[in-house]
Amino acid sequence: MTASKGDLDRQGNTEAGVAPPAKAQGAMTVWLGEHQPGIREMKHSLRLIRRNHLTVAGLAIFAVLILVAIFAPLIERYDPYDVKMRERLRPPSLEHLAGTDAMGRDVFSRVIHGSRITLRVGFLVLLSTSLIGVPLGAISGYMGGRTDALIMRVGDIFLAFPRLVLALAMAAALGGGINNAIIAIAIPGWPWYARLIRGMTLSIREEQYIEAARAAGSPEWRVLLRHVLPNCIGPWMVQASMDMGWAIMSAAMLGFLGVGATPPEAEWGLMVAEGRNYLLDQWWMSVFPGVAIFITVLGYNLMGDGLRDIIDPRMRQR
């Protein structure tokens, strides 16, 4: 293990007998100096984000979604699973902001509660696609040759399917349930990540700092982990935030078709489906959960779109 520059500096300072506060400050200055290009880049990015109102809107939607999910029990005005047959099919009013459904459950509370399911789906899909796709892509790009060819050809087969069709077929085969839906949505997604990371790895591999790391005797896996992958984070974030929107939309669609979440879960797609039979007279049951899906997916897409402009320098010049 080699000590970082900061460690060396701190040791140097101790030898020179500098008092502890100054030592910390010294380390801080060094850290700042060392990371100056990164910090400048970050500041520039923040400025770009602020200048783009649509990206700010996307970030705001995302933040609100997280807050709503965390504080759901405080925002909900009724138990989202409490069946009250005497209060069924009430139109929106001050008492029930979004009306009640066929079982007398408060639609507003259910929509609020659904944000938790939605966030969980988005996060787990992202985690699983990345856990499969990122290592495969990195290995593919870094090793090249037959391994690369094999991984990429298998990926091509997954990519040959329309993504939704593959997710639907898998969900149907796995037999419904929200966890199976997550698997069904995640699996068609891995080649996108593998391709992205492979492309990045291929170009990073040729950089001089990689050669330097190798020359310094770092083992290959360490070079890959410490030097190659951290440089893939930007494009990964763009892909991830676009994908979260897609994942949430697909989960809702699977719920709508009856192979996603199972009743009585307050999942938005399922709620739209449950309201479908009452659509023409009790429109609120389907409309409000749909609005929630739309706004959430829009938030992710706005965010991903803005991030792409910021992270992809070629787009910046426009």
Added chain:
Amino acid sequence: MKLYQFIAQRLLLLIPVLFGISLLTFTISHLVPADPARLLAGPEAKADAVEAIRKKWGFDRPVYERYLLYMAGVLRGDLGISISTRHPVSQDLRERIPATAELGLAALLIMVLLGVPLGVTAAVKKDAALDHGCRLGALAGVSMPAFWLALLFQLFFFKSLGWFPAGGRLDQSLEPPTHITGMYVLDSLLTGNMTTLANAWWHLAMPATVLSLAGLASVTRMGRASMLEVLTKDYINAARAKGLPERAVIYRHALKNALIPVVTVVSMWLGGILGGSFVVELVFYWPGVGYYGTSGILTADYTAIMGVSLLLTVTYVVANLLADIAYMFIDPRIRYA
């Protein structure tokens, strides 16, 4: 490279992909925990009847043999028997393909015929407000869940305004036109049956619009972005400098070059149309492949699901191949590269 060489090469590359698709589809549909022989025999069948069916359809064989049997069938056009309709899946699909083809083509036409001009206009009249509007509109279109939009359309255009029917392909009182292609719009046009033609259009309008919307938004945006880029090129300056009228510059010089990325987006969105057909056909009672697939999903009819995914995926793969060939027609630089 010659055109036919290119096509031959692409067709060869297609073989391993198609093989992989069939393998993946087969694997997926065998994840189904239910016993297919029992499903096929029905709930009341005796044990020996189930055994007989198991033998007849080869469910007792090892998995790889079943795959080979299935593939031998697929190559003969036999996709197995649907558990819910009890017809051969290939026959069920053949009956339903025209409806989905009609809907999908209509959606594709809306996407291209509306999206490209919109994108070009937005690029030519470049200003900040339009810029943001275009971006927001495109992202909103992509973010709208198709099943929900379909319900909103029904609520608004059927219930509130009464402009369009809630679903189906034709009014109950009308006979379907003579079967030529199976697409009602085309058939009624070919037989000169104007009442049916109008009625078929009227039924097609809502589902096709819903199905096309997300793609339309993307095409508009891509068309605009790519047009903007092309308009900064030197050859556009040259065309303007030699005194061509602006219309000629835009339509003859810029548009053709701007179309290349648009073709990619269109062929990608075909996947969206095929996937979207499941929910849109369900909501609008459109008796096509997607509706069949949805019923298959609900009844755990794995032969039907396998047949539908195979059909849709092969369609998608072939369409992407056609898009690649289309590039060569649009862009001579690719042809001679």
